[in-house]
Amino acid sequence: MFRVFLEAETPRVVCGEHQVVVASVPWARHDSRQTRVFEDTVAWMATRTSKSTLEQLLRVAWRTVGSIVARVVAEGVAARDPLAGLVRIGIDEISYKKGHRYITIVVDHDSGRLVWARRGRDEATVHAFFDELGEERAAQLELVSADAAKWISNAVKKRCPRARLCMDPFHVVAWATKALDEVRRSLWNEVRLAGKKMLAKSLKGMRWAILKNPENLTAHQQTKLSELERTNRHLYRAYLLKEKLRAIFQEHPDFGPILIDDWIAMARRSRIAPFVKLADTVLASRQAIIDALDAELSNARTESANTKIRLLIRMAFGFHSPHALISLAMLRLGGICPPLPGRA
DSSP, rough: OOOOOOOOOOOEEEETTTEEEEOOOTSOOOOSSOOOHHHHHHHHHTSSSOOOHHHHHHHHOHHHHHHHHHHHHHHHHHSTTTTTTTTEEEEEEEEETTTTTTEEEETTTTTTTEEEEEEOHHHHHHHHHHHHHHHHHTTTTEEEESOOOOOHHHHHHHTTSSSSEEOHHHHHHHHHHHHHHHHHHHHHHHHHHTTTTHHHHHHTTHHHHHHHHGGGHHHHHHHHHHHHHHHHHHHHHHHHHHHHHHHHTOOOOHHHHHHHHHHHHHHHHHHOOHHHHHHHHHHHHHHHHHHHHTTTOTHHHHHOOOOOOOOHHHHHOOOSHHHHHHHHHHHHHOOOOOOOOOOO
């Protein structure tokens, strides 16, 4: 193995605004100790391989990787504004660390790109996004999808009142899934305290069979579901309520208002406490759900971005700040990752 050392003079210049600075050079980015080709290689690999692999292969510290990624992303954003041309966006939050530490993300529904991310989960964070977007481009937004969080809806209504605020299908179904699991756990506690160990074990093992979508069930889980229909009508009715709410988003948008109203009435008649409560929540978000149906909105892009960011969070373990993680997410999901040098 041979080591090659390249030396070049980088003259210092006097700037009226920034005083004495080093002149820019074509082979390196500003304020960097690495060449542009090396940084592009690090950035490309950071989105595709593990921390230990990258450190051993390129012999670079993980914190240095975070700084490199931040510089590459800053250059990419300056070259192509990710906020240009937005019409339909999704806003969501994702936990990046224990202790209720969150990042708010904005995804373009039409391209699937991550266009903005910032540490925080409050109304001020959403306002920061609209500050960067600007009034003119905010007025061009037609649709904003989110969950029922007031900190999102309040900011959206203030900054882009013409846009339709849609309740994304994923979160509506997640509500029903949570209510169903509450029913299961309540029954499990009842039979466990009553000393019915076999029944308690059966209910505990029923969790994934009732929470998964029917088309994704294994043969064993389908058998458990059939057994549930015969042995526990209460839990099975809760399961049907969850599935009927999920099915609304697969029907034609014209039937949406009728189907939602029917589901609300059905949930209230069921007298299953978690679903009676959920009926009130769905009623409060009725118009936002209808708007999502009319727009034939799928939150798959936003949830796909969340899934990929969760993977990046594991990859980015060791970064000293969330800013490096956000840069890594923008690099991977924002469409600004440079090609592998020498392979373009």
